[in-house]
Amino acid sequence: MNQLKRLESGIDGLDTLLKGGLIAGSSYIIQGRPGSGKTILANQIGFNHIKQGGSVLFATLLAEPHDRLFQFLSTLSFYDEAQVNQSIQFVSAFDTLENEGLDAVVKLLRREISRQKSTLLVLDGLLNARSKAESPLDTKQFISELQGHAAFAGCTVLFLTSSQLDEGSPEHTMVDGVIEMGEESVGSKTVRLIKLRKTRGSGAIAGAHEFEINQDGIAVYPKIESLLGGSSLHDSDHLSLISSGIPSLDSQIGGGLTTSSVTLIMGPSGAGKTSLGIQFLSGATQDEPGLYFGFHESPQRVRIKARALGHDFSALEKSGAMHIVWNSVSQGMIDRSSYELLKLVEQKNIKRVFIDSLVGMSRLAIDQSRVNEIFTALLGELRSRGVTIMATWETQRMLNDLPGATAPDLSGLMDNLLLIQFSRNGTELQRQLSILKIRDNAYDPSLLEVVMGNAGITLKKV
Numbered sequence: 001m002n003q004l005k006r007l008e009s010g011i012d013g014l015d016t017l018l019k020g021g022l023i024a025g026s027s028y029i030i031q032g033r034p035g036s037g038k039t040i041l042a043n044q045i046g047f048n049h050i051k052q053g054g055s056v057l058f059a060t061l062l063a064e065p066h067d068r069l070f071q072f073l074s075t076l077s078f079y080d081e082a083q084v085n086q087s088i089q090f091v092s093a094f095d096t097l098e099n100e101g102l103d104a105v106v107k108l109l110r111r112e113i114s115r116q117k118s119t120l121l122v123l124d125g126l127l128n129a130r131s132k133a134e135s136p137l138d139t140k141q142f143i144s145e146l147q148g149h150a151a152f153a154g155c156t157v158l159f160l161t162s163s164q165l166d167e168g169s170p171e172h173t174m175v176d177g178v179i180e181m182g183e184e185s186v187g188s189k190t191v192r193l194i195k196l197r198k199t200r201g202s203g204a205i206a207g208a209h210e211f212e213i214n215q216d217g218i219a220v221y222p223k224i225e226s227l228l229g230g231s232s233l234h235d236s237d238h239l240s241l242i243s244s245g246i247p248s249l250d251s252q253i254g255g256g257l258t259t260s261s262v263t264l265i266m267g268p269s270g271a272g273k274t275s276l277g278i279q280f281l282s283g284a285t286q287d288e289p290g291l292y293f294g295f296h297e298s299p300q301r302v303r304i305k306a307r308a309l310g311h312d313f314s315a316l317e318k319s320g321a322m323h324i325v326w327n328s329v330s331q332g333m334i335d336r337s338s339y340e341l342l343k344l345v346e347q348k349n350i351k352r353v354f355i356d357s358l359v360g361m362s363r364l365a366i367d368q369s370r371v372n373e374i375f376t377a378l379l380g381e382l383r384s385r386g387v388t389i390m391a392t393w394e395t396q397r398m399l400n401d402l403p404g405a406t407a408p409d410l411s412g413l414m415d416n417l418l419l420i421q422f423s424r425n426g427t428e429l430q431r432q433l434s435i436l437k438i439r440d441n442a443y444d445p446s447l448l449e450v451v452m453g454n455a456g457i458t459l460k461k462v
Contacts, residue, residue, distance in 0.1 A: 004201065007120065007156050010048025010078075011041075013220030016227070017196055017205045023176060024119075026201070027147050027157040029126070031165055032181035037192065037213050038160045039069070040076065041181065042122045044217040045158070046088055047078045049120050056088040057118040057155075059109055061097050061125030066090045077216045089116050094125075102132055102142045110149040118155050121146075126161035126171065136170040143174040167197070176200040181211075186366045191333065194220055210333050210366075221335035225370065228377040239440060242352075242388060245279035248459040249433075252448065254441035258415065261439070262379050262389045264358075267420035272431050272450055272457075273392040275309060276420065277354040278302070279457050280390045282311045284321045288351035292324045293341055295360025299324040309456050323348055327361070334364035334371075338378050345387060353382060355391040358410075372410050379413060415439040420450060433459060 006021035015021045022028060022045075030038045046056040060066070069090075073079040084090065091112055093105045113121060123129075123146070133139040143159070150157045165171050165178075172178055178198040184191055193208040205227075211220040241256035244263075250256045257263060263280075265273045274297060284290025292302055302324055306313040316322035323344065327337050344350060355361065362371045382389055411417055417437040422429045431450035435443050448459040 007049065007054075008052065009045045010051070011044060011218055011220055013209070013211070013222050014041075014194070014218070016222050017194075017209060017220065018199065019203045019205075022156055023202055024156055025151050025154055026176035027143070027150070027159065027174075028177040028179060029159045029161060029165065029171055029175050030179045030181065031161045031163065033164070033183075034162050036181040036183065037211070037218055038162070038181055039124060040073075040213060041179075041218050042124070042158050042160055043073055044076070044078050046120060046122060047080060047083065050080070050083055050087040054087075054119040055117050056120045056122065057091065057109070057112055057116055058088060058122045059091045059093050059112070059124070061093055061105070061123065061128040063094050066092065075215070089118075094128075097128060097132055102129060102138065105129070106142065106145045106149070109146060113149060113153050113155055118153065120156050120158070121150055122158045122160065124160040126159045127163045130161075130163070130171070139170045140174055143171060147174070172198065177202075184208075184366065189366065191366045210335050212333070212336070219336075221333060221339060223370070223374075224335050224338045225373040225377040228381045241441075243283050245281070245283045246276070246457050246459060249448075252435060252446070252459070253416075253438050253443040257388060257390075258440050259388050260383045260386055261415035262383065262391065262413065263416040263418065264391055264393055264411065264414040265418045265420060266393045266395050268395055268422070271420045271422060272452065273394070273420060274302075274305060274356050275452060275457060276418070277356055277390050277392060278306050278309055278311065278313075281313075281322065281352055281354050282306070282309075282456070284316060284352050286319055286321045289321050289323065289348055290316075290352035290354070291341075291344060291348070291350045292322070292354050292356065293327070293344075294325065294356040295327050295329050295363075296357065298326055308454070309452065310454050311456070320348075323350070327364075329360050329363050332364045334361060334374060337361060337364060338374065341378070342381060345382065345385060351387055353387050353389045355389065357392040357394055359392075359394045372413075375410055376413055411437075432462060 005024040007024045008021040009015050030042060032038050049056055093108055096104050096108050129142055130139050180195045180197050182193055184193055192211050194211045195208045196204045205222055207223055209220060209222050211218055240259050242259055243250055243256045265276050267273050281290040281292060303313045313322055365371050379389060419434040419436055421432055423432045433448040433450050435445055447462045449462050451458045
């Protein structure tokens with residue numbers, strides 16, 4: 001099967017969505033409202049293309065001067081001033097359009113493509129060209145002529161427009177692909193979304209995917225469940241045990257946790273879920289490092305909690321056996337957090353992960369209907385990499401004699417389920433642990449009292 005030549009955008013997530021990048025020699029529309037990121041995306045693709053040895057022509061049909069564009073681009077790390085008017089040429093066709101019309105613009109761009117030997121043309125302001133056309137046929141002819149000249153020269157074309165063009169528009173019917181950029185507000189949060197509405201001659205990952213604009217430009221985060229759906233097929237067929245970090249718990253569950261398993265600790269706030277996770281991470285070593293991936297506790301507070309249980313996480317961090325990461329619930333994105341977690345696991349060779357908490361992580365999702373699919377894909381991928389996972393889930397049921405559901409919908413995904421709650425013991429409250437499920441190992445279901453002290457956590461039968 002012939003493989004089409006690709007022009008890599010240099011934006012990993014976008015190239016993933018495009019199954020390798022733009023098709024070289026094809027034409028694409030990038031559309032979105034003003035401020036959606038079109039110009040940044042096009043320039044980022046352009047400057048990345050230069051690094052691959054390409055030549056870029058950036059032409060604008062807008063009245064805005066290039067100096068203003070350079071001022072904004074200079075705040076982004078991909079911008080290289082030394083390449084301006086060298087490998088990347090900026091040309092204004094606004095006056096030509098206003099005074100001479102579309103035919104003159106085509107002639108100008110054809111001449112510049114030939115003179116610069118351009119391999120990528122960016123035309124900003126397609127809406128202005130459309131407004132100058134006397135009929136839809138003129139718009140089609142303008143695009144067709146540009147495409148023809150560009151294709152002959154081996155040049156890929158990006159048309160930028162702030163118009164929300166529909167699928168039946170003359171522009172859409174003429175180009176090979178359409179990339180749409182926009183925003184969606186849910187409650188107090190606003191998320192940027194990118195969608196491939198058309199990709200002629202190439203497969204692409206469908207749907208709307210989150211992206212952000214940061215100091216490096218555009219970063220795209222494909223829906224993680226679209227990429228990792230088959231991770232669980234690569235599970236190891238060899239089972240071994242590692243300590244939970246609590247010897248008295250290990251004795252109740254057949255010697256420890258199965259490697260590459262997922263353990264969910266459920267319970268109300270303050271019951272000790274994080275403390276159980278800290279005990280689990282205390283078994284991390286330089287050869288098998290651990291990762292605290294949290295959404296509520298700051299790294300400083302995690303170290304303090306660990307110290308209260310007799311564990312020096314600071315020393316473990318210095319040795320490389322421990323890594324602590326805090327994520328913002330108010331500003332984060334669930335796909336970005338998932339990719340960051342997987343990247344850390346790969347870079348640091350992590351073998352123990354404690355996610356504190358899945359409820360906090362789920363709040364990052366704009367579309368809550370995706371949460372179970374995301375966790376299925378993420379946890380499956382971690383398991384396939386030989387990682388043993390422990391995670392927490394906060395419940396609203398404070399006491400074990402109060403009614404209320406405790407198991408979340410995703411409990412079926414878990415290998416092991418532990419429930420820690422408060423229980424009345426006369427005039428006092430005590431923490432009690434129930435072992436609800438241990439997959440692949442026999443266990444004692446007896447109710448256990450949780451005792452915390454400077455020597456760590458111990459369990460004893462009630």
